[in-house]
Amino acid sequence: MSIKITENTTEDTTEDDTLYFGDVAFSSRLLTGTGKFASRDSIAPMLEASGSEMITVALRRIDPKAKEKDILQYIPKSVRILPNTSGARTAEEAVRIARIARAAGCGDFIKIEVITDMKYLLPDNAGTLKATEILAKEGFIVLPYMMPDITVTKQLHDAGAAAIMPLGSPIGTNRGLEMKTMIKRIIEVSKLPVVVDAGIGRPSQAAEAMEMGADAVLVNTAIATSHDPIAAGQAFALAVQAGRMAYLAQMAGEKTYAEASSPLTGFLRQ
Amino acid sequence: MLQPLEPDTVYTVGGKVMKALQKFLFCPSFFLFPHFYIPHPDQWVHCYIAMHIILNGEQTAIKSQTLDAMIAEQGVSPDTVIAEVNLELIKKDDWAQTYLAEGDKVELLSFVGGG
Structure with missing residues (x-):
């Protein structure tokens, strides 16, 4: 099974449908993550099958007993690294992780996660905003993971964020767009790319987010924990592209009553 | 006695x-x-x-004097390690010249899978 997807589809619909974070251009609107893979060897083929151009990693203390290879060795050089600040409970901790990640050669991108709620892993918007302000001033391309909120969306614009990343549903739950209405409102007001991050469990949910006008989605758990992450990666890529095309095609709205698709004249019964 | x-x-x-x-x-x-x-x-x-340092949050007795020797002593592969001493990131080229002192807070980090 190999369907070539990444090159043709978007060019047919619009001249230029490039996604920008800061001044960095992306042609793929699917962001992926490196967590929870049963075999890390499937990360590279998954990236190739999905066409994803950016993938998240986390920073942790080394365990000398666990002789595991560093995750970066499993990621092709052509794919951009998006370090996250997972584990940070305060803005200060997030800033520290971001600085280490950049100094370690991961580039200017950073996904801010400031989380104190360990049950639902819902982000602390105040801490996220504070970390965004500090890191944007230091030249980072900041992608803040946030609880969908209009006011915070505007504040993140002012703080210098490069995108808005509202959650669909709690991390790793595969529950889809529980925050649908709020995400719609964020898409309405945001001048920055909106990336729906977390909770997307199926390609249909990714397509729905893209149809709504999200600029990209970030999918990790659903791909990594599927039986075949390579096929799942491709399925998500197709869904994201279909959703994007549908959004650009400006689909007609819903109606209450039936409206015949065939002419209502010239029936044979008369 | x-x-x-x-x-x-x-x-x-x-x-x-x-x-x-x-x-x-x-x-x-x-x-x-x-x-x-x-x-x-x-x-x-x-x-x-010998001295004690706080390695990844735990008090650890080490025999090494320099950062690179300490990393080798811990049995950690140096290729993918990020080292921080007292909240200051130390570049790999400077490890051999970085002398540790009693009570130094050393963090050895690496990138792992995450979403």
Whole structure:
């Protein structure tokens, strides 16, 4: 099974449908993550099958007993690294992780996660905003993971964020767009790319987010924990592209009553 | 009374053991049983360079003096390690010149899978 997807589809619909974070251009609107893979060897083929151009990693203390290879060795050089600040409970901790990640050669991108709620892993918007302000001033391309909120969306614009990343549903739950209405409102007001991050469990949910006008989605758990992450990666890529095309095609709205698709004249019964 | 020095024990320079030794240096039994107070030369290296650092949040006794030797001592592959000493990131090229001191907070980090 190999369907070539990444090159043709978007060019047919619009001249230029490039996604920008800061001044960095992306042609793929699917962001992926490196967590929870049963075999890390499937990360590279998954990236190739999905066409994803950016993938998240986390920073942790080394365990000398666990002789595991560093995750970066499993990621092709052509794919951009998006370090996250997972584990940070305060803005200060997030800033520290971001600085280490950049100094370690991961580039200017950073996904801010400031989380104190360990049950639902819902982000602390105040801490996220504070970390965004500090890191944007230091030249980072900041992608803040946030609880969908209009006011915070505007504040993140002012703080210098490069995108808005509202959650669909709690991390790793595969529950889809529980925050649908709020995400719609964020898409309405945001001048920055909106990336729906977390909770997307199926390609249909990714397509729905893209149809709504999200600029990209970030999918990790659903791909990594599927039986075949390579096929799942491709399925998500197709869904994201279909959703994007549908959004650009400006689909007609819903109606209450039936409206015949065939002419209502010239029936044979008369 | 002082215990004889154990072969596999790490003794710190400024620690209690060495201070106690100095106190007993001039007592009569020191001259009668010097081996009881003075460690065997094989152990001297332990006595004079060992120290404690806070490695990844845990107090750890190390024999190494420099960062790169300490990383090797911990059995960590240096290729993918990110090292931070007292909240300052140390570039790999500078590891050999980075001398550790008693009580230094050292973090050894690496990138792992995450979403």
